Amino acid sequence: MKDMMAGFELHQPADLETALDLLNRYGEDAWRLAGGYDSLDWLKNRSRGASAVIDLEGLEELKGIRETADGLEIGAMTTLTEIENSSIVQQRFGLLAEAASQVASPQIRNAGTIGGNLAQDTRCWYYRYGVNCYRAGGNSCYAAAPEAMNREHAIFGASRCVAVTPSDCAPAVVALDAEIVIQSRRGERIVQANDFFMQPSVDIRRMTVLEPEELLTAIRLPNEWSGASFYFEKVADRNVWDFPLVNVAASFRMEGSTVEEARIVCGAVQCIPRRIEEAERLVRGQLRSEQVAESAGVAAVEGAEPLNYNHFKVPLMENLVKRAVRGV
């Protein structure tokens, strides 16, 4: 634990093209700086060399919320506060406004961006402390050891690493079936939100599919889920500056009082936002009754494998899914 920043080169590109050039030039040595709150910890801990910090603040084209024919496009550098307060996001995709409003603290949301929130690294305390674990390039997982303190860790999808996604917005964009726009010198590629997050079984060293030379530039919310019935809830130890113990984001397209289509996603239970297709299947074509909610909750935790200190996540996740379906 160094807690003292090292020197680095600071680049402040004024347009996207320059930024992409810089990312291409520095590759693994580049550090993308958005709101800067997570970056600050990493830079102070010196556990990752970042010789070239690329400050994205000057990229106006990455800021703001735009209506398109297909839905809404939100620039990756749009602040969480702006999303939380945007009337169009509130009216059409209230789920994301609600999720954004639960991130960290009002002050952090004023600087923190949607792109940074989605691309942020895991909060596993062992990894953050700086141990040489799998995710850091080593050959063990400290958090999965028999005596390890793993209250905040995964109950699903562990693969050597038991870290979880800490984002509040990530389950929301998956529940909205958003598209993630990624640019690099090679051009643009679009990834479904569901496929944006990285399983440790695929690549244990990163949390998203972003390559070193790539930049997340925008999030597109499709009209398909505009104005649906939404539910977001986050359970954490504190109401300010805390990460979820479990969160849930759900979208229900209703026909009368019947669920026509649903997407139910939980965060902080797995390394990626966990979409619960079995629960979605159970509620499709049903009323959002207590009974349906119960069965969706039970289905959600099917196959959960808690560690020594996170058994509570099983009933918590079950309860949150139940509440999402109930809508209360």
Next chain:
Amino acid sequence: MAELIGKDFTPPDIRAKVTGAAKYAEDFRRDGMLFCRLLTSPMPHARVLSVDASQALEMPGVVGILLPEDVPEQPGAANNILTYEPHFVGEPILAVAATSETIAQDAIENIRLELEPLEFCTDPLESLRPDGPNARSDGNTVVPREGVREIKWTANDFEDAAEGRLPMGQPGAEWSYGNIEDGFAESAVVVEEDFVTASTSHHSMEPRTAMAYWENGKCYLHASSQSQSLPLPGAAAYIGIEPEDLVFIAEYCGGGFGSKGGAYPIMSIPAHMSRKVGRPVLMRISRAEEYFLGSARAGFQGHLKMGFREDGRLLAVDLYIVQENGPNQGFGDMGSAASAVTITYTPLSMRYRGISVLTNTPPRGAQRGPGQNQMHTAIEPLLDKAARELGVDPLDLRKINAPTQESRYGGNQGPITSAYLREALELGAEQFDWEARRARSGDRNGPKVTGVGVGQAFHSAGSSGFDGLLRISPDGRLHIHTGVGNLGTYSYASTSRVAAEVLGYNWDNCEIHRGDSSRGLPWNNGQYGSNTSFTMTRTNYAAGMDALGKLKDIAALELGGTSDDYDIANEEVFNRRNPSRRLTYAKAATLAIELGGRHSGNELPEDINPMTRRAAEQLAGTGLIGVARDNIEQTGMVPALAAGFIEIQLDIETGAVEIVDYLGVADCGVVLHPQSLANQVRGGAVMGFGMAASERHVYDPRWGLPGSVGLHQAKPPSYLDVPSEMDWAAVELEDPNNPVGVKGIGEPLMGCAAAALLCAISDALGGHYFNRIPVVADMIINAAGGQPQSYRPLQVNTQ
């Protein structure tokens, strides 16, 4: 009297604080100043076999290195300055000074350390096992008045305890009074539980930064300190100089909560470095480092048994505490915890046993209500359990056992000065509408349940024997010199007003001198232990009375008659029978200088402390000097008592607890400064809520690594976790041992809130006793869902 006491005012340092003009230790700069960084231990217990700093010292900008052999070795288990045998992750081994902080840290990274890992321990009970690990090479416990010893319990001790229950082997300390066997035999209800209270970090907003330089043989030290005069001799000893050669500057402090009450070793590092390299040195401590160097509250693993008569009277208490003490001397929490039981619940008989066990986690130190507040969090929910079994209202059970003026304190059952806890409970019940709220207890609204609780807490709150010093200058102004410190409670100012009150001063004509030992400051107690209000009103009263006597003496000498003929009003001293014979204070001060001797401080009382003497000598001849030791009679321990009332909503599906309303009630004697008391009630409550239900202290037992380094990991409550409005009240009954009727109050205001919240959580869950704090969401979810908790009984450093 009472022109100033009990009135709100604006303390003189507030404007600088809110505008940012206030300068804390890290805001000072000197020509040629260097920055130093620490190389700290990555291991919980290790021996440094070699240090190779050759590469580091060749780096441009690196000026010097400070090694353990360059600083005084500390005796026994005292906290080290630097050491080759670190006993916790984060303990400083050496320091490097450079022209910038970045270079200093770069140099630290280029130092090669060879470390031999040594056995370590993060759980006291493990260390007490016959073959358990010791945190130190010289033992595993600190025995009061003896020091470090090895105490191991026998295999039988462990086998005698039921599965998951606290073994109770040989204690390191014990006392008893009355006959507990008889007490339990006569009890209608006996409740008995084990408990764990977590260690909690201090989270001081200002990390303990220090800056030092040497000039003309004196060392100037800018430190982060709660206290002013009291730490000076200790700081001088750490630096290795005489107290008169140290200028100690601590005008502002960004919170200490007990961790900056006295001198602490690392504040001397920049002074040693500065002496070695011949340039001023600033050592900034980072937020993360503060979690290692900023100390923590001791955690308890305990056993508590209480026996009650049918009418609710507490007949017997049997208490055993295993204290997690960190690796060093630590603090006497467990003894204070036991004593708190005697005065808050007045058991007719009690036995206390305790043992302080060393672990390789950060050094423990005093934290707001050290011992008392842990005790109250364990005992108050258990009182509720007893109340339920007795069929008595929890509030009534507390009133039945509340202390009276005849109640006694501690194992030796000494006298007290005043105790009005019952009155606080009655006042609070009325203001909180206890009956109506109690009727709502257990109400359900979907998954949300209403819980209601009342909690109590105690701390001894006053001392005596320190000195007061003031000066009336020839322009007639009053200069009050105070050496108590400026923790942030503003009590340095409110207690100074007592001198002005005694002399009938308009507050606009008064000035407080403080914050820098070169300003002529008296020997005062530290600003800790809730003592300032009691202790410093006495010193300022004593100095004020001394000055008052001198004003009358001077008037009699100048205008005839005897001093008894004179009185004061409007900053003049006048003859009662002939009011036209009068002197302004300004004139009296001028005459005091002319008269010399004791009037001008050229002759000083024999019984004042040498530090006060030096301060008074500095002021001598510049006005009328009031200087006196506080020799006012003190007939017993001064109890500060408090009661908290709370209503919550608990969501059994998510474990979320929302505080709906809170009221804190203080038994602090006469209220000195209402705004400040209100802030103490609210601030104490927030800290108490954290202790009860959110603050974490996590260590990995396999590696001895900390999992709560930073505010977001340690989780003290934030402004959105507490109600924006919280109510307060005070009993306002005078303490007879204080000339203005005042007692301290800071610490129990935290404990009563913590206890009240825990009682309300238990209440919402139908009386579930959690056996540990903090009670966090996972524990509530598990309890509500009827599933076992994840941790083992009595396990520590899990949350």
